[in-house]
């Protein structure tokens with residue numbers, strides 16, 4: 486009895502440790518459903534010529550799908566080293582490790598200049614904080630796609646609702662304008 490209680494306690498401790506926030510984590514880990522990932526990449530019209538950056542890449546699913554299903558290259562930026570490790574394993578399993586990489590980094594410290602497509606599932610507040618950096622660093626014509634959260638008074642070029650079991654998922658897309 487004692488031994489099994491000990492096992493349960495250990496399991497609970499490991500589960501809590503796996504979910505515990507890491508320093509600098511500004512938004513918790515929540516996954517974009519796979520069919521919404523596909524809708525995001527289609528909305529951005531991703532091709533093999535694109536370099537897709539996902540800021541806060543979680544288990545890497547957006548970047549891996551961009552490489553596996555659209556032939557793009559990709560970079561996932563993630564603050565949690567456990568998720569970076571999981572993404573890297575998954576990229577090997579899906580045979581795209583030569584076209585994607587995952588970096589443990591704060592998304593505000595990331596150089597966005599190589600990206601032609603930027604994907605986001607963070608929060609509206611973080612989108613708004615990122616907006617000046619996006620407009621400064623992304624080249625004109627680059628596409629930004631956000632699951633769920635908009636960019637305030639920067640109106641999206643396109644907006645779709647993707648049906649789901651619990652309701653619709655909002656996906657927004659902006660094209661970075663020419664610099665004035």
Ligand SMILES: C[S@@+](CC[C@H](N)C(=O)[O-])C[C@H]1O[C@@H](n2cnc3c(N)ncnc32)[C@H](O)[C@@H]1O
Nearest residue numbers: 510511512514515516517541543564591592606
């Ligand atoms: C809502 S999840 C989205 C995961 C994935 N992009 C998806 O759509 O399935 C947000 C992710 O951002 C990461 N994150 C939070 N703060 C961050 C930061 N400052 N820099 C980089 N990643 C961060 C979290 O660890 C989490 O994995």
